[in-house]
Amino acid sequence: MKLKSFLVVLTAVVMLLPSCNDSFLKEDVEEPYICVDWGSIVLRIFVVDYNWRTNYVANNYNDIVHTTTLTYNGKNYSVKDILNVDSTFSYDGFGVDSTATEQPFFYFGELDGYRDYDDDFVIHFADGTCDSIHFKRVHTSRLEVDDKWTLNGEEYGEPVFYLCRTCQNGELVR
Numbered sequence: 093m094k095l096k097s098f099l100v101v102l103t104a105v106v107m108l109l110p111s112c113n114d115s116f117l118k119e120d121v122e123e124p125y126i127c128v129d130w131g132s133i134v135l136r137i138f139v140v141d142y143n144w145r146t147n148y149v150a151n152n153y154n155d156i157v158h159t160t161t162l163t164y165n166g167k168n169y170s171v172k173d174i175l176n177v178d179s180t181f182s183y184d185g186f187g188v189d190s191t192a193t194e195q196p197f198f199y200f201g202e203l204d205g206y207r208d209y210d211d212d213f214v215i216h217f218a219d220g221t222c223d224s225i226h227f228k229r230v231h232t233s234r235l236e237v238d239d240k241w242t243l244n245g246e247e248y249g250e251p252v253f254y255l256c257r258t259c260q261n262g263e264l265v266r
Contacts, residue, residue: 131205132201135213135225135251135253136198136199136251137199139160139256141257142256162186162200169200172186184202212227213227217257228240
């Protein structure tokens, strides 16, 4: 019985093999099938004082967190989530990780890594000041992208931004 089962399976495999598209079996195929999983993009925005203290958001929590907004694609976002971000967290909208004692930060995302972008993100502070982040992404091929980030017109290397502000008695000042 085992021999008959083996022969049936072997016959089926031999019969199906010629029906396969042999282009997948050749190594010199011009357009091989490649699945690319582009990672999501998340902006991280650290608000620091002019002494580059990165725990500035936590020290001035009420003023900065509850009054800072972000504008993207004509929509205004207020801080939606206040949490401790870990590596399994899925970002959604505008929020802050204010429980990180070393480096609390604002975040915005997730942006689809598969898309091309030519968009502005404007962060508005309670003192009337704002900072503008521009993101341009062009897929140059199926496997490569050209990303350009700018902060207030100055080129930036990645979506991690440091914005300087002054605060006295828990309030932003110009």
